[in-house]
Amino acid sequence: MNPIKTFPKGGVHPEENKLSSDQPIITFEIPKQVIIPLGQCLGAPAEPIVAKGDKVKVGQLIATAKGFISANVHSSVSGTVNKIDEVMDHTGYRKPAIFIDVEGDEWLEGIDTSDTLVKDITLTKEEIVERIKQHGIVGLGGATFPTYVKLMIPQGKKAEYVIINAAECEPYLTCDNRLLIEKPYEFLVGVKVIMKAVDAPKGVVGIEVNKIEAAKKLDEIVKSDKYFEGIEIQPLKTKYPQGGEKQIIKSITGREVPSGKLPIETGCVVVNVASTFAIYEAVQKNKPLVYRVVTVTGKSVKKPSNFLTRIGTPANLLIEAAGGLPEDTANLINGGPMMGKSVSVTTFPTIKGTSGILMLNEKDAQPRKVSNCIRCGKCMQACPMGLEPYLLNRLARQNNFEETEKHNIMDCIECGSCEFTCPANIPLADYIRYGKTRTGQIIRSRNQK
Numbered sequence: 001m002n003p004i005k006t007f008p009k010g011g012v013h014p015e016e017n018k019l020s021s022d023q024p025i026i027t028f029e030i031p032k033q034v035i036i037p038l039g040q041c042l043g044a045p046a047e048p049i050v051a052k053g054d055k056v057k058v059g060q061l062i063a064t065a066k067g068f069i070s071a072n073v074h075s076s077v078s079g080t081v082n083k084i085d086e087v088m089d090h091t092g093y094r095k096p097a098i099f100i101d102v103e104g105d106e107w108l109e110g111i112d113t114s115d116t117l118v119k120d121i122t123l124t125k126e127e128i129v130e131r132i133k134q135h136g137i138v139g140l141g142g143a144t145f146p147t148y149v150k151l152m153i154p155q156g157k158k159a160e161y162v163i164i165n166a167a168e169c170e171p172y173l174t175c176d177n178r179l180l181i182e183k184p185y186e187f188l189v190g191v192k193v194i195m196k197a198v199d200a201p202k203g204v205v206g207i208e209v210n211k212i213e214a215a216k217k218l219d220e221i222v223k224s225d226k227y228f229e230g231i232e233i234q235p236l237k238t239k240y241p242q243g244g245e246k247q248i249i250k251s252i253t254g255r256e257v258p259s260g261k262l263p264i265e266t267g268c269v270v271v272n273v274a275s276t277f278a279i280y281e282a283v284q285k286n287k288p289l290v291y292r293v294v295t296v297t298g299k300s301v302k303k304p305s306n307f308l309t310r311i312g313t314p315a316n317l318l319i320e321a322a323g324g325l326p327e328d329t330a331n332l333i334n335g336g337p338m339m340g341k342s343v344s345v346t347t348f349p350t351i352k353g354t355s356g357i358l359m360l361n362e363k364d365a366q367p368r369k370v371s372n373c374i375r376c377g378k379c380m381q382a383c384p385m386g387l388e389p390y391l392l393n394r395l396a397r398q399n400n401f402e403e404t405e406k407h408n409i410m411d412c413i414e415c416g417s418c419e420f421t422c423p424a425n426i427p428l429a430d431y432i433r434y435g436k437t438r439t440g441q442i443i444r445s446r447n448q449k
């Protein structure tokens with residue numbers, strides 16, 4: 001394997017806590033009812049095209065994308081639409097969703113549900129991008145940005161590298177690691193599909209060295225099978241946020257994405273592991289995005305697990321299957337501890353972006369006593385974007401958005417490294433996120449004038 005690489009600026013080393021990394025993926029039983037939220041991507045919620053009483057099959061389109069940065073939504077089960085109503089989702093707000101009562105498990109005609117590996121990529125690059133769009137594939141690392149948009153290379157630009165973000169640098173999460181170990185061929189064909197879609201000669205899988213079993217397995221396959229020529233496995237140092245888009249590009253290519261620009265400026269397209277697997281299934285098996293692997297974990301959880309879960313499965317069922325909600329749970333998180341968001345109900349439906357359900361115990365979730373900034377500069381050293389978090393925090397609190405913009409708040413990737421490292425326990429990321437949202441609004445309204 002290649003020598004280990006990393007990004008040079010900032011980063012932190014939180015406890016890894018990969019409690020479920022040895023737990024094979026378990027196909028979770030189909031629930032009696034799924035609740036499929038219409039808003040499952042970064043952009044506008046999809047528009048329902050079914051109504052109460054309609055019969056649906058697995059993989060059937062039930063809501064269509066509304067706008068450029070929006071994604072189609074498909075039924076993850078077969079059965080009858082019970083209602084279209086609001087549900088308290090992972091954001092803690094009531095949002096529209098399609099409730100489907102499950103009857104059997106009948107898939108839409110034309111979807112290949114077999115385990116046969118399909119290596120021949122017969123679709124043209126335009127057809128691949130269109131299939132990925134139609135089948136509702138979004139960034140499954142949590143960002144939920146529609147993947148087809150990433151694969152539309154602007155005129156005058158060239159994709160040299162497809163970089164697969166297999167860092168899985170968030171503590172606790174192991175869903176990507178398990179997919180790589182258990183479905184390496186499907187995953188690697190997915191990489192070839194993306195390379196064809198964007199016409200890139202090279203594919204690089206960037207993987208942290210704490211996932212050595214997966215890295216070795218992938219390396220053996222790409223070196224022993226000519227079909228995978230052009231793909232290499234790049235071990236990366238275990239350092240958070242190694243999986244940040246800009247960080248992984250820097251680690252692998254040494255190139256820097258300029259402030260306010262997209263990865264394609266550096267000739268790179270970055271896709272997450274689970275999305276790559278979903279792309280394989282969409283393009284080679286004609287299967288829309290109807291399930292994903294979800295890590296259900298926590299130090300007090302009896303059976304930390306990785307479940308292959310139909311989209312819309314209520315989280316409480318997964319929690320039960322992992323041994324139930326531990327009594328000392330102080331914080332329930334959708335995602336990992338660094339970038340995930342706290343959830344107020346256990347019944348929220350899992351969505352495409354649900355990579356993990358984390359139950360942090362009282363000891364780990366205990367709020368730490370906040371004191372005044374001691375100007376130690378540790379937050380600056382930890383910031384992978386070279387920002388001044390103590391300053392951005394102060395400016396955001398003062399609602400001084402002219403200055404937050406001047407100090408590049410829009411470059412913040414919301415990784416939380418500054419907050420993690422702050423000895424005064426100042427909730428830096430919260431204020432900076434607020435400042436970024438407000439500054440972004442001001443910039444957008446200025447650009448519209």
Ligand code: SF4
Pocket residue numbers: 382383384385386387388389411412413414415416417418419428429432
């Ligand atoms: S949250 Fe933003 S400011 Fe803080 S370390 Fe990450 S990128 Fe830097």
Ligand code: SF4
Pocket residue numbers: 372373374375376377378379380389390421422423424425426428
């Ligand atoms: S790490 Fe905390 S205490 Fe140190 S300079 Fe930054 S905000 Fe201040």
